[in-house]
Amino acid sequence: MKARNIFTVSSRLQRRYLRLIVFSMLTPTLFVGGCLYYLVFSLIAQEMAIPEFVFQVLLPALKRVNIFLITGIPVIFLALYWWGLVLSHRLAGPIERFNKELDQILEGDYKKRIRVRKNDALRPFVDDINRLLDKLEGVRD
Amino acid sequence: MRKNRIFLSSIVLFMMIALAVAVIRYVKAPLPIEVIKHFPFSKENSLKEWKEKIFKGRVEYNIKKQDHESFVFATSRGTASALFYKITLDIKKRPVISWRWNTKKFPAKDGVEDLKNAKQDDFSARVYVIFPAFFFTNSRAIEYIWAEKIKEGTISPSPYSRNLQLIVVESGGREEEWVSEERDIYEDYIKAFGEEPRYNIGAIAFMTDADSTKSTAEAFYDEIKIGYKKEEK
Structure with a gap:
């Protein structure tokens, strides 16, 4: 069996999964990150209290953190996108293959059986379909 | 005739x-004031309700008694720490702050005294009115300053941020003479920031510091009152 090609978005289904996965990872990451960012700086500013001290010390620290975030957020986004590609391919790939091979059988290639990878979640379901195809072929013969 | x-x-x-x-x-x-909080500093433990905020070492703030009068005596020896009191006041109700103060020793500054010079950002006495915002970068403050050489009435942003505006209310030494101040915060805010205040007052503070100049500064504070301007009938 060919190695998985995880870096291409081959179907509409994978694109849908990809959007869903990236969104569901990015939203909590940004939300929690944003809350922490606000909470940490607000608490420190509140504790320092005197504006002179806050602007003298905390503002330069905030600027450094912002530079780190500006460079870090695209990297985090790329990492999440890559992981989204891997997951979406794992989810959509077997369904795509199943659809393609089922279409070939429906077009008349009754000898064909549906193949899935060893650890695929669809395997029990595909095995049942293959058994059904075997039985149907026996009846037809 | x-x-x-x-x-x-x-x-x-x-x-x-x-x-x-x-x-x-x-x-x-x-100004006729409806006093919301009055700090007469008449008891030994009068400073207990103020929170100490240390930046670079501790400034000594002590209650001193002299001739039946008591007041806060502050001494900074190359240090910077302030006394801070949280109080919320509605800016639309025209808040007013008043206090009495005097300076004994100004921090040693080389050359011409400049409000925008961070290396000279030390004053023998300053009183803060703080306007906290949702995020600290938007917070603002007015600092009423007793400068040594800068002309009274000078308004300038702090060397650290335009959100901190320094207003020189007294200049030069007065020896033993106490000076009373009374400030319309709303008017001062408009003069300093050039616009109407967006946030309410969240705290007041006072500080004597000499950390930037690594010298010594001494000042006295008394009778801090904060409240609202009474409406004229």
């Missing part, structure tokens, strides 16, 4: 003098 003229002239003169006295008294009269 002549007597009448003299009589009329004296009445007019008397009325003019009375009017002038009334105007002078009105201008000089303290």
Whole structure:
């Protein structure tokens, strides 16, 4: 069996999964990150209290953190996108293959059986379909 | 006829003098204040309700008694720490702050005193009015300053941020003389920031510091009052 090609978005289904996965990872990451960012700086500013001290010390620290975030957020986004590609391919790939091979059988290639990878979640379901195809072929013969 | 003229002239003169006295008294009269919080610093533990905020070492803030009067005596030896009190006041109700103060020793500054020079950002006495915002970068503050050489009435942003505006309310030494201040915060805010305040007052503070110049500064504070300007009827 060919190695998985995880870096291409081959179907509409994978694109849908990809959007869903990236969104569901990015939203909590940004939300929690944003809350922490606000909470940490607000608490420190509140504790320092005197504006002179806050602007003298905390503002330069905030600027450094912002530079780190500006460079870090695209990297985090790329990492999440890559992981989204891997997951979406794992989810959509077997369904795509199943659809393609089922279409070939429906077009008349009754000898064909549906193949899935060893650890695929669809395997029990595909095995049942293959058994059904075997039985149907026996009846037809 | 002549007597009448003299009589009329004296009445007019008397009325003019009375009017002038009334105007002078009105201008000089303290703002009528509805006091929300008063700090007389009359007890040994008067500073307990103030929170100490240390930045670079501790400034000694002590209650001192002299001639039946008590006040806060602050000494900074190359240090910077402030006393901070949280209080919320509605800016639309025209808050007013008043206090008495005096300086004993100014921090040693080289060259011309400059409010925008971070290396000279030390003052023997300053009183803060703080306007906290949702995120600290938007918070603002007015600092009433007793400078050594800068002219009274000078307004300038702090060397650290435009959100901190320094207002010089006293300048130069006064020896033993205590000076009373009374400030309309709303008006000062507009003068300093050039716009209406967006946030309410969240705290007040006072500080004597000499950390930037690594010298010594000493000042006295007393009778801090904060409240609202009473509406004239």
